[in-house]
Amino acid sequence: MNLKKNTMRTTSLRKMAKNDITKYQKRALKRLDAEDLEMIKFLVKKIHKEKGKKRDENYYxxxxxxxxxxxxxxILDPFNMHAISDELDDFWHAHVIDTVSYDLLCKDLGFFMHHDPLNPKDIKKEKDVKIVYEYTRRKVLPSIFGEKNLSKIFHPIKTKLVCLHDLEITNHALFSVEGFFPEHTKMQTIKAKYGHAARKLKIRQGLLKRKFI
Structure with a gap:
């Protein structure tokens, strides 16, 4: 069995990325390229089976x-928030479920990618998530990979709004965390409301109110 062929991507992120990135960012992309995909695909298929969805192997x-x-x-825009499409969100969920793999990847990259789910009843946040998604999809992803390398299924221009990610920089990095894109004013405003620091504070305040702390 060719283990590499069965567990790793055949398309290199480093080769797809068109930016003039640093050696540290190249190493970080190499780390992504080395990630085992079999458990992610297995878990997504399991999620889809529970939902009654069936897709071919190319889809996964x-x-x-x-x-x-x-x-x-x-990796290339670590200081701004980003949002994922509804179609792709199951893949992120699947990876997060494999806690050891996800945690190790995040530690190697130097940050934890917090998964921030959206409550669709939160209209104000939904509007902000839309702004973040449009920033991610219209500006960042095409700048990195070019439009031709973006899947219309998984990176659609319009999508049902679902989740955000925000990074918590760690001290366990194999690589230096460096930004290719500048801090975006609107993204920073949204991050102040929904980033991991703001969410932790809100949770702590709730615990205090419930007299746990």
Whole structure:
């Protein structure tokens, strides 16, 4: 059995990325390229089976590539928030469920990609998530990979709004965390409301109110 062929992407993120990136960012993309995909695909298939969905193997391979393109936004644009499409969100959920793999990847990259789900009843946040998604899809992803390398299924221009990610920089990095894109004023405003620091504070305040702290 050719293990590499069965567990790793055949399309290199480093080769797809068109930016003049640093050696540290190249190493970080190499780390993404080395990630084992079999458990992610297995778990997504399980999620889809529970939902009554059936897709071919090309769909799952394409989805894994799209997921790691989404993770690349965290490497090249770590100081702004990003949002994922509804179609791709199951792949992210599947990877997060495999806690050891996800945690190790995040530690190696130097940050934890917090998964921030959207409550569709929160209209104000939904509007902000739309702004973040449009920033991710219209500006960042095409700048990194070019429009021709973006899946219309997993990176659509319009999507049902679902989740955000925000990074918590760690001290366990194998690579330096560096941004290719500047801090975006609107993204920073949204991050102040929904980033991991703001969410942790809100949770702590709730615990205090319930007299746990």
């Amino acid at each position: 391979n394409e989805g894994c590539t799209a997921l790691f393109q989404y993770y690349t936004t965290a």
